Amino acid sequence: MLGVTKAAGIATAWDRYKAQQPQCGFGSTGLCCRICLQGPCRIDPFGNGPQYGVCGADRDTIVARHLVRMMAAGTAAHSEHGRHIALALLHVGEHKLHDYAVHDDEKLHAVAARLGVATEGREQSDIIHELAEVTLGDYQNQDYDKPCHWISSSLPAPRLKKLSDLGLLPHNIDAMVAQSMSRTHMGCDAEPENLILGGLRVALADLNGEMLATELSDVLFGTPKPVASVANLGVLKRNAVNVAVNGHNPLLSEIICNVAADLHDEAVAAGAPEGINIVGVCCTGNELMMRHGVPLATNYLSQELPIATGALEAMIVDVQCVMPSLPRIAACFHTKIITTDNQNKITGATHIEFEEERASEIARQILRVAIDNFKRRDPKRIDIPDEKQEAIVGFSTEGIVAALATVDAADPLKPMVDNIVSGAIQGVVLFAGCNNAKIQQDHNYLTMAKSLAKRNVLVVATGCASGAFAKGGMMTSAATDQYCGEGLRGVLTAIGEAAGLGGPLPPVLHMGACVDNSRAVALVTALANKLGVDISDLPVVASAPEAMSEKAMAIGTWSVAIGLPTHLGTVPPVVGSDVVTGLITDAAKAQLGGYFIVEPDPEKAADSLFDAIQERRAGLGLSTAPRRPALSPTYRFAPSRPAPALLPS
């Protein structure tokens, strides 16, 4: 595909990345402050030039303030998505939306019970109405001492106590975002320790937003169960009206899928014998893939390429991680880019405002734009690659527990715990996050997962990590035989056969979109509760080896806050301050159990994560596996002053 764009002189993300080289050293190290109009101020990273901004902020203050702002923006993004879902649920409860209904009553009852919403003898609409109001309370509560409902009903007790003792439990998502912006305003919070504490708190508000977004989406659209799907650009069909859905929010894309079948005949009449072919891109793609097995065309970084096949009639986008370049690329082909969210428009795109009240009607209107566009296709320019990879997806926490229950119905988590104790499974790694043009697309994911699976580490994935593994053939039974160590292979084979999959579970379990990292939290919480320990005791680690977005910074930070060693494969803009670097690594480890590991080299990163797993195993008194001789880390940090602490002990 890149050959096609190159031959046509069309610049893609990779060309734009090249044109940006080399990137600014002050921005890369976090030493450029753009918070007030006296600036921009830059701190000389090597100590010769200015060491203070005009206002007097030093390198530590500047790095910390900008890092916290990134976390706040990520939190705002996820929780706005969550608010959208919660409001939809509220309106379903008020009988205002006729195109949506509860698709998982069992989950509704489970979630209601967890949040203290009475269900006994009540109408479903009453339950969901109250559940939505309780949820929206997490955006409204003004009592600082009353933590958000979702997080306080979803983490293990020891972790909640630790976070509460450190004053880190958020009371209101919106207030946390506003407070982060306020404290980082010029002339406000300047102490790096206090700023990072604020960052941890807003990141935990992000976790709260992700939890409610995921769980309420499951209530409305169904909880994912294992399902077969396919991934990569070969999922586009020459004889169909191809429609890609790109972005993050399932509210529109679910309806698009629902009504696509109704318009089959119209597509055939337009000359497409196979009707309408819906494919996913990025996390909207993951949502549909998980719940319905809808094929995934690609993940973030190559989202422009489906257009270059010359066979894409429309790309419907909602929110987050949508490249503003799409209409420019589409202008070189016949594809229509359709924006649907009032707060997310792109110059050159067709905007069709989505309203939940008229969801099906608008979905039909959008699909008719695509069908009508089919006749503008230039058959000579159609070039659909053959690449197509089968993938078993849909491993929500409930999906994993159901698969485990086929081995031990009375105590589903027992087989997993037993195998972790025996060492057949050394631990669990969650791969999350994005693609980043600084890294060959998907390379770090595949390298690290293969390295860890071989050492019997179970891999779960969300977001663009899921897309990488689906395309990379890591979500098949065959991959288990090919890549897993003996212990892990045995366990996955036993479960897969008991669950009737006719082969092993795949080595990488697809847990959903990036907002669904909360599913991984639910899984580790269940494990911690089962063992009666905290999350920070478990041999569980996280990695965002191709991190890119502000959401990834928020996710990574709450991952640290709930106690997980968390790897970043791209260097965040913090290196300019050894104090901030020390806070999110050493100080976090001492006080939260979780900490950041920054390592661009995927082999070294896999070793570091395996070491962290072994450290946890030793802490629990479990057998430890022999480690490889450690490769020296790429970046060694030399502190300028004694290691800081998040809070005075």
Add this chain to the structure above:
Amino acid sequence: MAAESQARRENVIIYADPDRCMGCHSCEIACAVSHAEGHDLFSAVAARLPLQPRNHVVSVDGVTMPLQCRQCEDAPCTAVCPTGACRQTDGMVEIIGQHCIGCKLCAMVCPFGVITVKAEVAADGTALTNHGIAKKCDLCTDWRAETGAEETACVQSCPTKAIQLVDLDEYRKALREARARELVEATRHIRL
């Protein structure tokens, strides 16, 4: 033959266009890192190496541009160097580190103020040497040899292409053509 023609040319210089310079200091960072002996930006900053750029972004009277060694043909620095460390060599003025004693005479006589003699390793105050030797723009000779880069690090780093390596013959040719164009325009309708 090649050496002979090289000998007749002026030393290559780095040319900075003040109309394009945004004052972003990226060239200084790139210069410091290209002399960090294999470190990249992140590892150099993480290790707190006291690196120094050999170029200096200067802002005066509303004009901003980087200044660095002009590779003078009759360089005062080479004239005053007591150890012969500072000398003319193939197309540039060179300072041989092993021969430099850090006496700062070159820094004092440089009309452009672009030679520094600060140490890039931390001195503990009790050692026999402060490790300070004279440093100035070396046109990235070693770095270009190691990386295969054709341009210097500052030229590569400039987001607005304000900095160029300039061959004086080409520069003069461009100047002559520009002035000639103006003269032709100015005299086109005049008959003397």
